[in-house]
Amino acid sequence: MPHVPHPARLTPRRPPARPGTARARLLASLLAACAAAGLRATEPVIANPLARTALALDGAWRTIVDPYDNGYLDYRLEPYDARENPTGGYFLDRPPGSPSDLVEYNFDTAPELAVPGDWNSQSERLLYYEGTVWYRRTFDRPASPPGHRQFLHFGAANYEAEVYLNGRKLGRHIGGFTPFQFEVTGRLRDRGNSLVVRVNNQRRPEGVPTVNTDWWNYGGLTRDVLLLDVPRAFIRDYVVQLKPGDGGRACGYVQLDGAAPATRVTIEIAELGVSAESQADAAGRACFDFALPGAALWSPEDPRRYDVRVSAAGDRVGERIGFRTIATRGSDILLNGRPVFLRGISLHEENPLRGARAVSEGEARLLLGWAKELGCNFVRLAHYPHNEHVARVADELGLLLWEEIPVYWTIHWGDPATLDNARGQLESLILRDHNRASVVIWSVGNETPVSAERTAFMGRLIARARELDPTRLVSAAMEVRADPANPDRKIVEDPLAALTDVVSFNEYVGWYVGLPDDCARVTWVVDTPKPVIISEFGGDALQGLHADARTRFSEEFQADLYRKTLPMLGRIPQLRGMSPWILCDFRSPRRPLAGIQDGWNRKGLIGSNGKRKEAFFVLQAFYRAKEAEAAAAARAR
Ligand code: GCB
Numbered sequence: 001m002p003h004v005p006h007p008a009r010l011t012p013r014r015p016p017a018r019p020g021t022a023r024a025r026l027l028a029s030l031l032a033a034c035a036a037a038g039l040r041a042t043e044p045v046i047a048n049p050l051a052r053t054a055l056a057l058d059g060a061w062r063t064i065v066d067p068y069d070n071g072y073l074d075y076r077l078e079p080y081d082a083r084e085n086p087t088g089g090y091f092l093d094r095p096p097g098s099p100s101d102l103v104e105y106n107f108d109t110a111p112e113l114a115v116p117g118d119w120n121s122q123s124e125r126l127l128y129y130e131g132t133v134w135y136r137r138t139f140d141r142p143a144s145p146p147g148h149r150q151f152l153h154f155g156a157a158n159y160e161a162e163v164y165l166n167g168r169k170l171g172r173h174i175g176g177f178t179p180f181q182f183e184v185t186g187r188l189r190d191r192g193n194s195l196v197v198r199v200n201n202q203r204r205p206e207g208v209p210t211v212n213t214d215w216w217n218y219g220g221l222t223r224d225v226l227l228l229d230v231p232r233a234f235i236r237d238y239v240v241q242l243k244p245g246d247g248g249r250a251c252g253y254v255q256l257d258g259a260a261p262a263t264r265v266t267i268e269i270a271e272l273g274v275s276a277e278s279q280a281d282a283a284g285r286a287c288f289d290f291a292l293p294g295a296a297l298w299s300p301e302d303p304r305r306y307d308v309r310v311s312a313a314g315d316r317v318g319e320r321i322g323f324r325t326i327a328t329r330g331s332d333i334l335l336n337g338r339p340v341f342l343r344g345i346s347l348h349e350e351n352p353l354r355g356a357r358a359v360s361e362g363e364a365r366l367l368l369g370w371a372k373e374l375g376c377n378f379v380r381l382a383h384y385p386h387n388e389h390v391a392r393v394a395d396e397l398g399l400l401l402w403e404e405i406p407v408y409w410t411i412h413w414g415d416p417a418t419l420d421n422a423r424g425q426l427e428s429l430i431l432r433d434h435n436r437a438s439v440v441i442w443s444v445g446n447e448t449p450v451s452a453e454r455t456a457f458m459g460r461l462i463a464r465a466r467e468l469d470p471t472r473l474v475s476a477a478m479e480v481r482a483d484p485a486n487p488d489r490k491i492v493e494d495p496l497a498a499l500t501d502v503v504s505f506n507e508y509v510g511w512y513v514g515l516p517d518d519c520a521r522v523t524w525v526v527d528t529p530k531p532v533i534i535s536e537f538g539g540d541a542l543q544g545l546h547a548d549a550r551t552r553f554s555e556e557f558q559a560d561l562y563r564k565t566l567p568m569l570g571r572i573p574q575l576r577g578m579s580p581w582i583l584c585d586f587r588s589p590r591r592p593l594a595g596i597q598d599g600w601n602r603k604g605l606i607g608s609n610g611k612r613k614e615a616f617f618v619l620q621a622f623y624r625a626k627e628a629e630a631a632a633a634a635r636a637r
Contacts, residue, residue, distance in 0.1 A: 044255070044431035045181045047237040048319055049153045049226055050388070055142045057195065057225040060112040063119070064091060064105055064134040065126070071105075071134055072162070072198055081162075081169065091134050092167050092196055107136040115225055116155065116387075118218035121356035126219075128589070132200045135221055139195070141188040147232045149185040149258070152195070155223025155387060159207065162198040174421060175208065176201070177385040177406065178428035179223070197221060206415050208422045209406040214601060215348055215383065216587040218357045223387050233259035233313040236284075239434045240267060240308055241471045242292070242323040250292045250323065254310055256284035265312040272306060280312070297336045298322025298437040300377035303398030305437070322395055322437030326473055328501050331574040333473075333531045335400070335440075338637075341630060342400060342533060342577025343623040344378035345371050345605070349386040352584040352608040361389040368393050370583060370606060374616065375623030380535060380579035383408050383446050385429040394438035401438045402475070402535075402579065403429060407445030407461070413453040422457075423464055430468045439472065446477040446535075447506055448496075455495045462499050473501040477535035480507050483525075488518065492526045503528055504535040506581070509568070510561045511539035516549075519564035524572045532574040536581040537565050541615065542596050543585075543607025553596050558603075559614035566622050580619065584608070 046052065064071065071091035073079055080090060091105055113119055119126045119133055126133075144150065154161065158176030162169065166189060170182040201219030203211040233256060240252040254265045265286035267276045276290035296304040305320035324336050332339040347367060351358040358367060368390070371379050379399050381390060384406040394401050405425045412418040426444065433439050444461040448454050458476060465474050476496055483489035490507065497503045503526060510516035526532055541558035549560035562580070569575055585604035591597035600608055605616040 044237040045153065045179050045428070046151060046228060046230065047235070047431070047435075048317055049179075049228055050224075051317055051319055052226075053229045054153075055139065055227040055229075057137055057139060057227060058115050059137075061115050061135040061137045061221070062107040062110045063113045063136070064107065064110050065129070066091075066132040066134055066198075067129075069132045069200070072132065091136075091198075092164055107134075110136075113220065115221040116223045116357075116359040117220060118158075118222050118357040119220040120216065120218050121354060129219065130202050130217060131219075132198055132202075133219065135197045135199060137195050137225075139193050139227070140191045141193065142227070142229065144229050145231075148229050149183060149232060149234070150188060151181045151183050151185075151228040151230070153179065153181045153224075153226040153228050154197075154221065155179050155225070156385075157197065157199045157221050157223075158201050158217070158219050159203075160200045161221075164196040164198075166194055175425045175428075176222075178425050179388070179432060180428075181228075184227075206412045206418050208411060208418060208425060209384070209408045210411055212410065213383070213406075213408055214588050214590050216350070216589065222357050222359060231313070231315045233257065233263070234315040235310055235312055235317050237431065238267075238310050238317075240288070240321055241434070242295075242297075242325050243289070244325055244327065244471050248291060248293070249289060251287075251289045253288065254278070254280070254286045254312060256280050256286070256312055259284050259313045263313050265310070268309045268311070269306050270309075286312070292323060295323050298324040298395075298398075299336060300398040300400060303396060303437075305395060319435070320395070321435050324437050326440040326471070328473065328531055331529055331531050331576065333502065333576045338634075340377070340400075340576075341626055342378035342579070343376050343626055344380055344400075344402075344533075344577055344579035345374055345376050345619075346380040346382045346536060346579045346582040347371065347386075348382060348582065348584070348586045349384070349390070350584070350586045352586065352604065352606065353610050355587055355608065359387060361393060364389040364393040367583065368397055368399055371399060372397055373620075374583070374605065375620050375627060377627075378402070378577060378579065379583075380404070380443075382582070385425065385432070388432060391433045391436040391438050395436050399438055400440045401436070402441040402443055402533075403433060403439050404443040404446065404477075405429060405461075407448065407458065407476075409447055410449065411445075411454075411457070413451065413457045419457055419460060423461060426461055426465060427468060430465065434469055441473045441475050441502065442469065443504070443535075444474065444476045447479050448476070450479075450494055450496075455499075458496055459499055475500045475502040475504045475533065475535075478503070478505040480505050482513075488521045488523065490522055490524050492524070497528050497530070501530065502533055502576075503530045503574070504533040506536035507534060508537060508539070510565060511537075516557070516561040516564040519568040522568055526572060526574060529574065531576040532572055533576060534569055534572075534578040534580075536579065537569070538562075538581040538603045540597070540602035541613050542602055543604075543609055543611050543613050545596070553593075553602065555614040559618050562615045562618040562622075566618075580605075 173180040236257040237255040243249045243251045261282045263280045278286040280286040305322040308321045309318035327334045380402040442465045478494045547554035549556040584606045585608040588601040
């Protein structure tokens, strides 16, 4: 496997393999070898970076706010990159041929911003800022055994990042929520390395997401930055999952980088007495299919995980992995072969107490801890990939997850580059989280308007998700329409529903559509036997605002809406879960109502002050009853 970062988002892109070339033959044999395990080849970033020897480049970075993109574009608006001898930008070096020694920037005296973190919450003047910020961090090369290789890993940068090391450009990454890496072996100095990143969060029509969203466009190096150190031949990626339909066996692959053909690869699960061996093929991939005798299955009630160790060519990496199956049968969702009802809640990657991107494991614990307190066994991570800590904490706490890419509202369906971008984000997400037992659903988008172009676009994403990961379910949050002859008759009729495993839709009866009392009259037509998840419902309430149940934005109105919505949804025969909108209030520039919203979407069950609203307890009581029902059914079996 060549030493390139993930293909779709980094420039320069690798050309596709030409038929008949050595690379095409290699790829073909790789695909054939792994077909047995149902897994397809791709080139991911180094898996499980948190378990690797690394220098954390988190902390204070020097920053230059650059609203006119002066560091990137010269005064004719030509990118410095485009020059024959690219300097990488004004903030790296004086432009060549500069007639003067004048330098109008100084990172050493420039203000600092914390990484990981968004810039909006760190400085009042950056709250609404959309544009470029330059980040610089210096570091000395850490000691490393001879022959080792180094990679710069970025958990995410929103939205576009240009990365320069010691004045040379390493590349660009597009997409605000997925990891990317650059190999820097041989490019590090012993002392005083200068890592400069241009991060630009301008919204763009052809982007994913596009210009219009109902969440804050937090910019910056929002996730961990690591300098990874790995042996010359190392384990780039691995996946170990329970084989669908066969509770007794595990399958997966290990992808090596830089290893000789026929290198021996071992997967050990000491607690289960498993030590499986396989040989890497010419492309560095070793496929596995082995018995898992006596493995306790992972579930929300018992989130059992095992220490899985992978070793090859002197490299070793490991982590705790849970084993479970997820499938559908008729209208049921089956977890480990048993029907499950998904008691969920939606979540943004935001800490309401800070009004900032949630960045740490601690913040993942805070948010998912609240979901547990609500009685959830399921969380919808809306509307983009959340940071890597979240699914790991969910694995540990026993929460099932829906993970999503920001194909939101009105994407440029006809633009092949937009499709490539969305597909790249989906691939990165799947490859990052494919060992997480918690993740059971990949969602390819939210509330996208029905059209042939859009269904073709999303159909391609669904096909790709299935190709990369045949062990999980695929869905998307769809929309509902009212019968023109009877507005109380709600119809879910979306060609996408034919392509997904689960039919999910958002509905706002009682908030955007009519009043909570309407719930008693509303009927639902969901013309498919597939399981249904209500991916959103809800309404705004300002925590602490008390009035009667007819007063919008009061806690009582929201609680009443929940009380009336729950029995209404219960009349959908295929209902197998829900993720109401939303656990916490979140910042949104679309919400200006003074004194109530003040730039926050107030549909949270927990306010931006961290206090629970009345509706929290309504849903909690409903979920406790559902949980008791499920426990009684399990006892009766
Ligand atoms: C929706 C969107 C979600 C919004 C929510 C709302 O349908 O999917 O992103 O925040 O409604 O509050 O309007």
